[in-house]
Amino acid sequence: MESRENLEEKYREALSNYLKEQTEQALYQGQKYSRKTIEHKISPEEIISFHKSTLMDTYEDLPDEVLHSLDFLLEVMMGYGIAYREHQNLKHLQQELKSEIEIAANVQHTLLGTNIPKVKDLEIGAISVPARHMNGDYYHFVQDENQCVGVAIADVIGKGIPAALCMSMIKYAMDSLPDHRHFPKSVLESLNRVVERNVDPSMFITMFYGLFDPETHIFSYASAGHEPGFYYDADKKEFTDLTAKGLLLGVEKKTQYEQYEKYVAPGDMIVLMSDGVTECRTSEGFIERKTLIEFIEKNMHLSAQEMVNNIYKQLEKMQHFQLRDDFTLIILKRNV
Amino acid sequence: MEFQSCVKIINEWDIVAARQLGRNVAKELGFGTVDQARITTAISELARNIYLYAGQGRVCIEKLFENGKSGLLIVASDEGPGIPDVRKVMEDGFSTSGGLGAGLPGVKRLMDEFDLDTNVGKGTEIRATKWLR
Numbered sequence: 001m002e003s004r005e006n007l008e009e010k011y012r013e014a015l016s017n018y019l020k021e022q023t024e025q026a027l028y029q030g031q032k033y034s035r036k037t038i039e040h041k042i043s044p045e046e047i048i049s050f051h052k053s054t055l056m057d058t059y060e061d062l063p064d065e066v067l068h069s070l071d072f073l074l075e076v077m078m079g080y081g082i083a084y085r086e087h088q089n090l091k092h093l094q095q096e097l098k099s100e101i102e103i104a105a106n107v108q109h110t111l112l113g114t115n116i117p118k119v120k121d122l123e124i125g126a127i128s129v130p131a132r133h134m135n136g137d138y139y140h141f142v143q144d145e146n147q148c149v150g151v152a153i154a155d156v157i158g159k160g161i162p163a164a165l166c167m168s169m170i171k172y173a174m175d176s177l178p179d180h181r182h183f184p185k186s187v188l189e190s191l192n193r194v195v196e197r198n199v200d201p202s203m204f205i206t207m208f209y210g211l212f213d214p215e216t217h218i219f220s221y222a223s224a225g226h227e228p229g230f231y232y233d234a235d236k237k238e239f240t241d242l243t244a245k246g247l248l249l250g251v252e253k254k255t256q257y258e259q260y261e262k263y264v265a266p267g268d269m270i271v272l273m274s275d276g277v278t279e280c281r282t283s284e285g286f287i288e289r290k291t292l293i294e295f296i297e298k299n300m301h302l303s304a305q306e307m308v309n310n311i312y313k314q315l316e317k318m319q320h321f322q323l324r325d326d327f328t329l330i331i332l333k334r335n336v
Numbered sequence: 337m338e339f340q341s342c343v344k345i346i347n348e349w350d351i352v353a354a355r356q357l358g359r360n361v362a363k364e365l366g367f368g369t370v371d372q373a374r375i376t377t378a379i380s381e382l383a384r385n386i387y388l389y390a391g392q393g394r395v396c397i398e399k400l401f402e403n404g405k406s407g408l409l410i411v412a413s414d415e416g417p418g419i420p421d422v423r424k425v426m427e428d429g430f431s432t433s434g435g436l437g438a439g440l441p442g443v444k445r446l447m448d449e450f451d452l453d454t455n456v457g458k459g460t461e462i463r464a465t466k467w468l469r
Contacts, residue, residue: 049370074369078377082442086428089441093428 007042011050016058041088043081048074101161105133108164112171116305117143120214121266121335124151125304127312128274128328136163137274137328138170142182147214150182153330154207154249155226155274163326166203170195184209184222185259188246192224192257195250205249208272212332217264219332222257224249227275230293234267234336239293242270270332271296276325277315287318296331304331342396343383345414351383354395358410361397365406365468374446375408375466381443382412382462390416390459400465407467410447415459422454 014033018026037047052070055062112135116124128137142150154170156163173194177187187209195205208229210221223244231242246257264270279286295314299307308329316323339361343354358379362372379395386393393414400407419425428441440462444450447464454460 045370045373049368052369071369074373075376078373082377082445085445086442089428 004040004042004046007037007040008050008053010036011047012054012057015051015054019058041085043084044077045074045081048077101133104161104164105130105135108134108168111168112138112140114140117141117149119143119149119212120147121217122149122212122214123304123333123335124149124330125306125308125333126328126330127308128326129312129323130164130326131276131323132160134161134164135326136160136167137276137326138167139272139328139330140171140174142174144182148182149212149214150184150187151210151212151272151330151332152187152207153226153272153274153328154205155276155326155328157204157206157248162203166199166205169198170205170207182211183259184211184220185257188222188224188249188257189255192249192255193253196253199250201250204251206275207249208244210270210272210332212264217334218261219264219270220259220261222246222259224255224257227273227278229273230269230271230289230296231262232269232271232296233265234269235265239296241289242272264334266334266336268334269296269300272330272332274326274328276323276327277329279325287315304333307331307333339399340396342394344392344394345383345386346392348387351380351387354379354383354397357395358397358408361399362408362466365399365408367408367466367468371466371468375410378443378446378464378466379410379412381439382410382464385440386412386414386416390414393459405467407448407465410464411461412464413459413461418456418458418460419452419454420456422452426452 010033014026014029017029048070052067052074055070056067116126124141126139126141128135128139130136136156138152138154140152142152144150152174154167156166170191173191174187177190188207191207199205205224206226207224208221208226209223210219212219221242221244224246225248228244229242230239232239244258244260247255278289278292295311296307299310302310308331311329312327315327341357343350343357345351345354355376359372359376362375367375379397383395386395391414393412393416396411396413398409398411400409425440426444440452443462443464447466449463449465451463452460453462
C-alpha cells in the first residue's frame with residue numbers, strides 16, 4: 001500500500017504539472033489520481049490539505065485570504081468526509097448482507113428440494129424461479145406406498161425473505177403429515193391449522209394439492225385460494241380452467257376444503273402454476289390466460305420438462321428478463 | 337502534567353466555545369489542520385447532541401501524555417435522558433438518515449478511541465481521544 005506521504009507527493013506533482021500547462025493530459029492525471037485516493041480511502045478534507053500545502057510550498061507570496069479560504073473549505077468538506085466513510089462502511093455491510101442472503105438461498109434450496117417421481121403413465125415437468133434470491137413459491141412431490149403421487153404447489157402472498165421463511169414451515173408441516181393422509185382435502189385442512197397457528201396474520205398462503213392414482217388414473221384435487229391451473233382434454237383438444245373453491249390457508253381455523261376428481265385420459269394434461277406466471281407483465285399489461293394457453297400449445301409436442309423450461313424462457317424474454325414475482329409452473333401429462 | 341478545561345453547554349453558542357477550546361488545545365499539541373478539523377467536528381457533534389437531547393451538559397478537553405505520545409481527550413457528559421439502545425445509535429445510517437449530521441459513528445471514526453457510558457434517566461458520558469502521530 002502506498003503511504004500517505006507518497007500520495008501527497010503525487011498530488012503535488014500532478015497539480016504542479018497542471019499549473020505549468022493546462023492540458024487535458026494533466027487533467028487526466030488528476031482523474032487517475034482521484035481513483036487512487038479513493039482506493040486508499042483518502043477523504044476529501046485530506047486532499048484539500050494536500051492542495052493547501054502544495055500551494056504554500058510553490059508560491060511564497062500567496063495572499064493570506066487564499067489560505068484562509070482553503071481552511072474554510074476544509075471545514076465544509078468535513079461533513080462530506082464523514083458521509084464518505086459512512087458510505088464505505090454501509091457498502092461493506094451491504095456486501096455482507098448479500099452474501100448472507102445467498103447462503104440462505106442455498107440453504108432454502110436444499111431444504112425445499114424435491115425430486116420429481118417416476119410414475120407409471122405420467123410424465124412430470126416442474127420449474128420454479130425466484131424473483132429475487134429467495135423463493136416464496138414452493139412445490140413438492142410425494143409418492144406413497146400405493147404409488148399414488150401427490151403434488152403440492154403453494155405461494156406466499158409477498159416475496160423475498162419473509163415469504164421464504166414462511167415456506168420452510170409449510171415444507172416442514174407437509175413432511176410431518178401422516179402417510180395415509182395424503183387426500184387433498186385433508187392435506188389442506190391440516191396445513192391450514194398449522195398456518196393459522198404459526199404464521200403472522202398478515203401473511204397468507206395459497207395452495208393447491210393434487211393426488212394422481214396411476215391405477216385408476218383419477219386426479220383428485222383441492223385448492224386453498226390458489227391460482228387456478230388448466231386442464232387439457234386431448235380428445236376435444238381443449239383447455240379448461242381447473243377451478244376449485246377454497247379459502248386461503250391461515251385465514252380461518254376450521255376451514256373445510258372441497259375435493260374434486262377428474263379422470264385423466266391418455267394425452268390429457270394438468271397445468272399448475274403460481275400467480276407469478278399469470279402476472280407476467282409485458283408492455284401491454286398482464287398476459288392473458290389465453291396467451292398462456294397459446295404458449296402451452298406451441299410447446300405441446302415436447303416432454304413435460306422441456307415444456308415448462310421453454311414456457312419459462314419465452315415468458316422471461318417477453319418481460320425483458322425481469323421477474324416481478326416468483327414463478328412456478330408444473331405440467332403433468334398422461335402418456336398416450 | 338495535568339491539563340483540563342471545560343465548557344458548559346446550555347445554548348447553541350456554547351458549541352462554538354467548545355470548538356474553540358478544542359481547536360486551541362489541538363493547535364498547542366501540534367495537530368495538523370486536518371486533525372484539528374476532525375477534532376473540532378467531533379466536539380461539535382458531541383456538544384450538539386447534548387444541546388439537542390440532554391438540554392445541558394459539558395464538554396471538557398484534556399491533554400494526554402502517555403508512553404511518549406501526546407493526545408487530546410474529549411469528555412462530553414450530561415445528566416439527560418440517557419440512550420436506551422446504544423447499538424442502534426452506533427449503527428451507521430441511523431442518525432444520519434434523519435439529517436442530524438455525523439452522529440456517534442461519525443465521531444467514533446474521526447477519533448482514535450471512543451468510549452460511551454450511559455444510564456437511562458441518569459445521563460451519558462462519552463470519551464473520545466485523538467493521538468498525535
